[in-house]
Amino acid sequence: MNKTNAENPESSIAGSNNEERSNAGNPDSSIASSRNGEQSNAGNPDSSTASSRNGNPDSFNTNSLPLNPPNAENPETFTGHFRLGKPQSSAAGLPAVIHAMQHILAEMDAIRGFKALNKLNQKNGFDCPGCAWPDPDDERSGIAEYCENGAKAVAEEATTKRLDATFFAQNSVAELATLTDYEIGKKGRVAQPMYLAEGATHYTPISWDKAFEKIGTHLNALSSPSEAIFYTSGRTSNEAAFLYQLFVREYGTNNLPDCSNMCHESSGVALIESVGIGKGSVTLDDLYEAEVIFILGQNPGTNHPRMLTALQKAKAKGVTIISANPLKETGLLGFMNPQTVKGMLHIDSHLTDIFLQVKINGDMALIKAINLLLLKEEETHPGTVFDPEFIQNNTSGYEAYIAHLQEQNLDQLVNDCGVPLSQIKAAVNALVHKKKIIACWAMGLTQHKNAVDTIKEIVNLLLLKGSIGKPGAGTCPVRGHSNVQGDRTVGIFERPPKALLDKIQDVFGFNPPREHGWDVVAAIRAMRDGKGKVFFAMGGNFLSATPDTVQTANALRNCNLTVHVSTKLNRSHLVHGREAIILPTLGRSDKDIVNGERQFVTCENSMGVVQMSKGNLPPISDQLLSEPVIVCRLAMATLKDRSVVDWPRYTRHYDYIRDDLERVIPGFDNYNQRVRHPGGFYLPNGAREGKYNTTNQKANFNVAPVTRTALNDDEFMMMTIRSHDQFNTTIYGLDDRYRGIYQERRVILMNEAEAAKHRIKGGDKVDLYNEFGGVERIVRNFLVVLYDIPERCTATYFPETNALVPLDSVADKSNTPTSKLVIIKIKKSIT
Numbered sequence: 001m002n003k004t005n006a007e008n009p010e011s012s013i014a015g016s017n018n019e020e021r022s023n024a025g026n027p028d029s030s031i032a033s034s035r036n037g038e039q040s041n042a043g044n045p046d047s048s049t050a051s052s053r054n055g056n057p058d059s060f061n062t063n064s065l066p067l068n069p070p071n072a073e074n075p076e077t078f079t080g081h082f083r084l085g086k087p088q089s090s091a092a093g094l095p096a097v098i099h100a101m102q103h104i105l106a107e108m109d110a111i112r113g114f115k116a117l118n119k120l121n122q123k124n125g126f127d128c129p130g131c132a133w134p135d136p137d138d139e140r141s142g143i144a145e146y147c148e149n150g151a152k153a154v155a156e157e158a159t160t161k162r163l164d165a166t167f168f169a170q171n172s173v174a175e176l177a178t179l180t181d182y183e184i185g186k187k188g189r190v191a192q193p194m195y196l197a198e199g200a201t202h203y204t205p206i207s208w209d210k211a212f213e214k215i216g217t218h219l220n221a222l223s224s225p226s227e228a229i230f231y232t233s234g235r236t237s238n239e240a241a242f243l244y245q246l247f248v249r250e251y252g253t254n255n256l257p258d259c260s261n262m263c264h265e266s267s268g269v270a271l272i273e274s275v276g277i278g279k280g281s282v283t284l285d286d287l288y289e290a291e292v293i294f295i296l297g298q299n300p301g302t303n304h305p306r307m308l309t310a311l312q313k314a315k316a317k318g319v320t321i322i323s324a325n326p327l328k329e330t331g332l333l334g335f336m337n338p339q340t341v342k343g344m345l346h347i348d349s350h351l352t353d354i355f356l357q358v359k360i361n362g363d364m365a366l367i368k369a370i371n372l373l374l375l376k377e378e379e380t381h382p383g384t385v386f387d388p389e390f391i392q393n394n395t396s397g398y399e400a401y402i403a404h405l406q407e408q409n410l411d412q413l414v415n416d417c418g419v420p421l422s423q424i425k426a427a428v429n430a431l432v433h434k435k436k437i438i439a440c441w442a443m444g445l446t447q448h449k450n451a452v453d454t455i456k457e458i459v460n461l462l463l464l465k466g467s468i469g470k471p472g473a474g475t476c477p478v479r480g481h482s483n484v485q486g487d488r489t490v491g492i493f494e495r496p497p498k499a500l501l502d503k504i505q506d507v508f509g510f511n512p513p514r515e516h517g518w519d520v521v522a523a524i525r526a527m528r529d530g531k532g533k534v535f536f537a538m539g540g541n542f543l544s545a546t547p548d549t550v551q552t553a554n555a556l557r558n559c560n561l562t563v564h565v566s567t568k569l570n571r572s573h574l575v576h577g578r579e580a581i582i583l584p585t586l587g588r589s590d591k592d593i594v595n596g597e598r599q600f601v602t603c604e605n606s607m608g609v610v611q612m613s614k615g616n617l618p619p620i621s622d623q624l625l626s627e628p629v630i631v632c633r634l635a636m637a638t639l640k641d642r643s644v645v646d647w648p649r650y651t652r653h654y655d656y657i658r659d660d661l662e663r664v665i666p667g668f669d670n671y672n673q674r675v676r677h678p679g680g681f682y683l684p685n686g687a688r689e690g691k692y693n694t695t696n697q698k699a700n701f702n703v704a705p706v707t708r709t710a711l712n713d714d715e716f717m718m719m720t721i722r723s724h725d726q727f728n729t730t731i732y733g734l735d736d737r738y739r740g741i742y743q744e745r746r747v748i749l750m751n752e753a754e755a756a757k758h759r760i761k762g763g764d765k766v767d768l769y770n771e772f773g774g775v776e777r778i779v780r781n782f783l784v785v786l787y788d789i790p791e792r793c794t795a796t797y798f799p800e801t802n803a804l805v806p807l808d809s810v811a812d813k814s815n816t817p818t819s820k821l822v823i824i825k826i827k828k829s830i831t
Helices: 094-107 110-119 148-157 165-170 181-185 208-221 238-251 265-275 284-289 306-316 363-380 388-394 398-406 410-417 421-431 451-464 484-489 498-508 520-528 549-557 627-642 647-652 654-664 752-757
Strands: 194-196 228-232 292-296 320-324 334-336 354-356 437-441 474-477 534-538 561-566 579-584 601-604 609-613 715-721 747-751 765-770 777-787 793-797 822-828
Touching (some): 094 110, 094 148, 194 208, 208 534, 208 561, 208 579, 208 627, 238 534, 238 601, 238 627, 265 451, 265 474, 284 306, 306 320, 306 334, 320 421, 354 421, 363 410, 363 421, 388 451, 410 421, 451 474, 498 654, 520 549, 627 647, 647 654, 747 752, 752 777
Parallel strands (some): 228 534, 292 320, 437 474, 534 561, 561 579, 715 793, 747 777
Antiparallel strands (some): 194 579, 715 822, 747 793, 765 777, 765 822
8 A cells, every 4th residue: 555654644744845935836826926935046057956067067168158047947946735645546537527627627718628628539630739549440439539638738738828929028038937847838828939039038029931031040050950950749740740851851960859769769679679660569459359468667547548448448358457667556556437437436447457566677677587487387388388389480589588588597586676476476377378468668668778678578578478460469668749659650760761761862852861860868968069059849848858957958058049849838948049939839729721721630649540630729829830831931941942842832731741751651652541531540560460570570589687776775766757747748737646646746755664764754855866977966855755666766756857867877779868767865955
């Protein structure tokens, strides 16, 4: 049972806070009042939390940075309203409906809210701007084909709050930066293009023509196209992403970092090398045909809530669900479906049959222990546990892997993963005679140094059982943003394959650059070191999504120009280059009218389905442009007569974009016709069809050792997580309802016995330190919450602790920041 940090689970420890923001619960209150009680050094980076100690100050030109730049981090203050409740045992139900409606009505009137929700994830509607969980191929719910957090995402995007020239005139960049990310996001939609001149304190209006002209001038003034960086957020549609990569490559660089670099890059690398495709192999219907679903490093109740409906349906068909995670997340345990009578009556549906509470980064040892025990069963009963025919015909490396398994010490593996042997054996008993197994995972696996090998170890399990390339079996990496997979499919990749570049050259007649570009980590280093001089972001909140916040902030400040295509205000607009531009764009829910005709875009979900997305709400401003039009106008302003691409044509109708995308990207044959079919179409998937497009045309076993984390007596492992009121860097509210944490985000979850060993109590105010690479990183003022988490393991919310994630601590091969394992020290706050 989860533990709280007080004898009375409903007790408040607000009294421990001496630095309250009196209006913390009201993000729309004035900036001046929201700074009441803030520390006096809020605007001074040399006295801030992680300050200039975070990173090597000699690695970039600090003389070029402003003396008192706007805050890169959230204020170090508490809300003053923190309280604890009991962690919940079942997700959703009537409370989810109530919270969803509260968020909708806080941002718009009931009519606009109903219109948005009525079309959300429907076949003739628009794709949720939240997660990438797939929609049913057949009938979709007429009540609600969305979850609580999907409704929150729409509330954020479809808000009627507008930020125009008056707002920016009244609020300086420095003042806005003193707010929390939650407060900044709640200000509203950016309603017109805005420009921040060098040395200016306030954004001022700029016309679209002038904005594109200024960006083009900066890009053309660079000594090399490789001095520009073009980032992509997963929200970007297929059409916009295809045009974006086409422009960037015609401009002359492959510097196309994207949010996948920070999340599922490890999955892509592992799966390409193992089974020949960097995507999952299953469909939604496969979950209902499976015998076992194994969920690792994932919190579906918060991050992919509609997955719970699929798991409940699978459970009703007799599927066994095994879950492995350091935290007993509510969504793994039970689900009250609010579209059923039982769900509305709080009669919960139990989901997980076997829960394995693994240590942080104990997953490799856990899977290896399972595979070792399965091997012992196979040796006792040959041909009944493994699938020898599948292994013989479809795989490579089996003998080497078995030899490796036989060298493993079971007791050591049990110790390394932290799961009792009896529970591991229960999981093995559930798997031993099953051939239809699906493995699902998310960032709990992908953001570790050994992430690629851990995912390959999961593939090893599936290959031993012949559980891939047939119904009810396969890989299921669950993507966290609604079109991050689609963006990669249509060419957003800093290391593009030769076949893509050759096709671009064949179709468009220019020779794209062949040299690989920078991913997210490399791009931050390049900006820090003065090699990257213009940063252009197609969506997202780059600063709050990335590691090592102070290094990233100084890198952005080192640019000549930073540009963000955005719907809402975020902290990345406030931590900027010498000049900065915000280009406001249409959201998923907005109507997009071109030449009097309503346009649509397309997205790809986690299971490879491409379908249309057509907004149905009037935009909040007539000064918004769609992402495809923004890219075209940017290309025309930058490349001018040098371009061989007919950019104006794409602005006249999006069908023209899809026509040319079809000519370049495999699997999009008859794109315009097939995507108009209700529900869209599936892209080809070799692993799903039993074809493994690896270098040897086989599915490959992988041999890798277990990585062990050495900790000193005063060190802990920390993983960054989301709260339930959060999607990626967007903070919907201050509650983490399922974990029983309310009205505070500056908390650290600790094991009760481990805390006692270090003389730490629930409610203590502490500072957190990381010393990777000999550099001291600090975040201050966190409240200890005693929780059911393995010893030596802790958890904190991001982006508040991103400053502790070292830029140079990355996953092998994928270069993904290791946000799920940061070694920290915990010290009681002096103040």
